[in-house]
Amino acid sequence: MDEKKLQKQLIRITAITVLSSIILTLIGFGIWGYTIKSAYEVKHTQLKVEAVEYKARILKQMDKNMQILTTLSKAYEISTITDEPERLEKSLMATNSANDFISMIYMDKSGVGIMHTPGFGTWDNVTLDECNEYSAEAIESALQGENAVSKVFESKVYDGKLFVYAVPVYKNNEVVGALAASDTLDIFKDISNGNVIMNGSGYIHLINSEGEFLVRSQNSIVQEMYNTIYEGRILSDETKERIDSALKKGISVSGEYTYSGEKCHFYIEPLGINSWFLFCSNKVSDSIFFASNILTAFGGIMLVFVIVVNILLYSGWRIFNKNTKSLIKIAYSDPLTGAENTARFDHDFQIIQSERKKFSTVAINIHNFKGINDLFGKNKGDYVLCYIKKIIDENLKDGEFFCRDTADLFYILMLDTDEAVITKRIRKIIDYISKASLAYGEYSYELSLYAGVAIGGDREKALVAMQSIKNTHHTDIAFYNHNMHDALRRKNSIESQMYPALQNREFKLFLQPKFDIKNNRLIGAEALVRWQNLNGSYRYPNEFIPLFEENGFCIKLDMYMVERACEQIKEWIDSGITPIPISVNQSKLLFSDFNYPENLMHILDKYNVSPSLITLEILEGVANNNLERLNQQINALHEKGFKISMDDFGSGYSSLNMLYQLKIDELKLDRGFMRKAAKEDEERRKVILEQIISFAHKLDITTVAEGIEVQEDKDMMLSLNCDFGQGYFYDKPMCAKEFSEKYMKNKQSD
Numbered sequence: 001m002d003e004k005k006l007q008k009q010l011i012r013i014t015a016i017t018v019l020s021s022i023i024l025t026l027i028g029f030g031i032w033g034y035t036i037k038s039a040y041e042v043k044h045t046q047l048k049v050e051a052v053e054y055k056a057r058i059l060k061q062m063d064k065n066m067q068i069l070t071t072l073s074k075a076y077e078i079s080t081i082t083d084e085p086e087r088l089e090k091s092l093m094a095t096n097s098a099n100d101f102i103s104m105i106y107m108d109k110s111g112v113g114i115m116h117t118p119g120f121g122t123w124d125n126v127t128l129d130e131c132n133e134y135s136a137e138a139i140e141s142a143l144q145g146e147n148a149v150s151k152v153f154e155s156k157v158y159d160g161k162l163f164v165y166a167v168p169v170y171k172n173n174e175v176v177g178a179l180a181a182s183d184t185l186d187i188f189k190d191i192s193n194g195n196v197i198m199n200g201s202g203y204i205h206l207i208n209s210e211g212e213f214l215v216r217s218q219n220s221i222v223q224e225m226y227n228t229i230y231e232g233r234i235l236s237d238e239t240k241e242r243i244d245s246a247l248k249k250g251i252s253v254s255g256e257y258t259y260s261g262e263k264c265h266f267y268i269e270p271l272g273i274n275s276w277f278l279f280c281s282n283k284v285s286d287s288i289f290f291a292s293n294i295l296t297a298f299g300g301i302m303l304v305f306v307i308v309v310n311i312l313l314y315s316g317w318r319i320f321n322k323n324t325k326s327l328i329k330i331a332y333s334d335p336l337t338g339a340e341n342t343a344r345f346d347h348d349f350q351i352i353q354s355e356r357k358k359f360s361t362v363a364i365n366i367h368n369f370k371g372i373n374d375l376f377g378k379n380k381g382d383y384v385l386c387y388i389k390k391i392i393d394e395n396l397k398d399g400e401f402f403c404r405d406t407a408d409l410f411y412i413l414m415l416d417t418d419e420a421v422i423t424k425r426i427r428k429i430i431d432y433i434s435k436a437s438l439a440y441g442e443y444s445y446e447l448s449l450y451a452g453v454a455i456g457g458d459r460e461k462a463l464v465a466m467q468s469i470k471n472t473h474h475t476d477i478a479f480y481n482h483n484m485h486d487a488l489r490r491k492n493s494i495e496s497q498m499y500p501a502l503q504n505r506e507f508k509l510f511l512q513p514k515f516d517i518k519n520n521r522l523i524g525a526e527a528l529v530r531w532q533n534l535n536g537s538y539r540y541p542n543e544f545i546p547l548f549e550e551n552g553f554c555i556k557l558d559m560y561m562v563e564r565a566c567e568q569i570k571e572w573i574d575s576g577i578t579p580i581p582i583s584v585n586q587s588k589l590l591f592s593d594f595n596y597p598e599n600l601m602h603i604l605d606k607y608n609v610s611p612s613l614i615t616l617e618i619l620e621g622v623a624n625n626n627l628e629r630l631n632q633q634i635n636a637l638h639e640k641g642f643k644i645s646m647d648d649f650g651s652g653y654s655s656l657n658m659l660y661q662l663k664i665d666e667l668k669l670d671r672g673f674m675r676k677a678a679k680e681d682e683e684r685r686k687v688i689l690e691q692i693i694s695f696a697h698k699l700d701i702t703t704v705a706e707g708i709e710v711q712e713d714k715d716m717m718l719s720l721n722c723d724f725g726q727g728y729f730y731d732k733p734m735c736a737k738e739f740s741e742k743y744m745k746n747k748q749s750d
């Protein structure tokens with residue numbers, strides 16, 4: 001997984017998501033704004049159109065009434081009816097009832113006339129003074145030769161508002177009188193009833209050039225009963241000025257005002273009569289709502305959709321981001337210490353390589369980490385690992401990195417290539433870590449580390465270098481060289497061959513005799529393994545036993561060798577030969593297995609061999625571990641009847657005290673004791689050997705001298721009272737068949 005690529009992708013996805021959301025939102029707002037504006041403009045235009053239409057309707061109606069009067073006037077012109085009061089009265093009555101006028105009047109030039117009001121009768125000699133002021137004005141205008149419509153007035157007779165149409169009556173092209181008819185405001189009924197225009201969202205009023213309401217809609221947007229449109233500070237000063245100017249000029253004007261927090265727009269259209277104007281108004285919000293209710297719903301759905309998509313995208317992105325981050329974390333880090341893991345190390349390593357930087361890879365490990373876990377528990381082991389992580393972390397330079405592989409194996413990439421510098425830096429780290437000594441009861445356990453360095457090399461080479469000093473406690477830092485790789489190749493080759501070799505019985509039983517030093521009698525043999533290659537050549541134990549100890553294969557091989565020893569003993573017994581005990585070398589790994597005694601018995605039972613014929617040789621190093629546990633195991637083996645021998649005593653750090661503590665049966669003195677010392681130390685060597693042998697005897701432990709090569713060795717061991725001897729002086733290890741031929745033939749029982 002390439003984290004940087006993934007992060008780039010994440011950033012790209014995020015940017016695209018955010019950008020498309022912004023664009024989508026902007027487009028949405030744009031469409032929304034445009035739609036609102038369009039709806040507003042459409043409604044405003046509609047307001048104008050409807051006002052003009054309404055005006056046309058009113059004018060048409062008024063024109064019709066005026067036409068009736070004009071036609072009647074023409075009739076009067078060509079007749080003598082105006083001179084005949086009775087006919088004139090009848091004519092007025094007939095026209096009145098046919099056209100639903102409230103009253104009709106004919107007035108001659110002198111200002112005297114006849115008036116008929118249905119339901120009230122006819123008045124003669126009515127003068128202008130008796131007429132309503134506004135109707136008198138209209139009649140006077142007609143007498144001046146003009147068609148006229150009066151202003152609206154409150155009638156004294158009729159309950160309601162009226163206005164008057166008046167036309168001149170001619171004779172011989174001269175005005176001889178005026179014909180007038182009063183009418184109700186039915187014509188403006190839509191206004192006064194509060195009926196609305198624009199499908200119910202607008203209201204209309206009739207005003208004059210002073211802005212006074214002539215006919216006021218009952219359902220006006222403005223609730224207060226103001227007399228003029230200028231009252232109540234509803235219109236802004238600027239709007240008032242514009243309206244006033246337009247009204248004076250008799251032209252149309254439009255604009256906006258705000259009432260009760262709601263925006264409204266208005267349109268004023270001149271009626272063309274008496275400086276009357278239609279004042280139309282509606283609420284912007286209403287109009288837009290009505291105009292765009294479908295769009296509003298659609299827009300709402302769109303908005304919800306965009307929000308939901310964005311929320312989904314955002315939460316999806318967050319989940320993706322979180323998962324990716326935790327996946328990267330899991331994939332690239334070590335959960336225990338928080339350090340990075342080898343996958344991350346190798347990824348960063350490739351970058352360092354591609355940048356052609358100078359570097360070294362360091363592998364670092366604790367000696368016997370398993371022992372720490374066993375001794376102090378897993379938690380303490382984990383603590384040690386975290387502590388190592390912390391120390392390495394604190395000792396890195398800029399650009400350097402490290403990781404934990406498995407268990408206690410750490411790798412560091414250092415940007416140094418000088419051996420001395422690297423050594424100094426590693427030693428500093430090792431010293432810091434070693435200081436964190438662990439307390440075990442009253443003892444303290446000091447951590448000891450070792451490291452392998454590959455200058456310009458990878459983890460594998462650093463590991464090879466490190467493993468080359470795994471079992472040496474005197475060196476703590478090793479630098480990689482080619483020979484190490486050969487050793488590793490050999491190791492790999494052996495490891496790949498060991499299992500098939502065991503299956504194919506390539507591991508052969510060799511026996512080396514053991515003699516009683518005093519009388520040279522054969523008292524037993526030691527089983528020594530030889531790995532016979534397919535070409536017949538042999539590999540010796542020192543080539544593979546240490547590796548098998550390390551990888552655990554020794555457990556299998558040792559049990560196999562016990563079986564081969566039993567097989568041999570059985571063969572002797574079956575051939576009528578009195579068997580001799582065989583000592584078998586046993587790995588210390590076996591001693592920590594609780595089932596070990598039982599497993600051994602399985603093999604012995606299979607060949608019907610008595611445990612007294614098998615001696616188990618353990619290396620003195622076994623005793624470095626838990627003595628109590630070891631004694632338990634020895635006891636269990638004793639109970640079965642096995643003898644226990646301690647091998648190579650004196651080669652390591654064994655002490656006589658340990659002899660006292662361990663319940664062994666035999667002590668094999670390491671062949672190192674046979675090597676002659678300098679003259680002045682010769683006496684010391686003998687004293688030590690004598691002491692060991694005598695101490696062993698006191699504890700009922702028999703002694704075997706290993707590596708007796710010459711007569712002198714044998715004589716010395718005889719003089720020191722050692723019981724048995726083994727070595728080239730007597731004989732070399734040989735294959736079991738040869739051994740039987742050579743040593744067992746004469747042991748034929750009768």
Ligand code: C2E
Nearest residue numbers: 528529540541545561585586587707708709726727728733
């Ligand atoms: P060891 O158990 O101390 O075996 C004695 C070693 O000393 C043998 O080496 C033997 O050949 C060698 N030797 C005997 N007499 C003389 C002598 O006079 N002079 C000298 N210089 N050497 C002598 P070998 O067979 O190479 O075995 C080496 C070690 O390998 C053994 O030491 C033992 O620790 C281990 N080993 C051998 N076979 C097995 C096995 O089956 N299982 C295990 N776990 N270890 C084994």
Ligand code: MG
Nearest residue numbers: 526585617647
């Ligand atoms: Mg041995």
Ligand code: MG
Nearest residue numbers: 647648668706
């Ligand atoms: Mg030995």
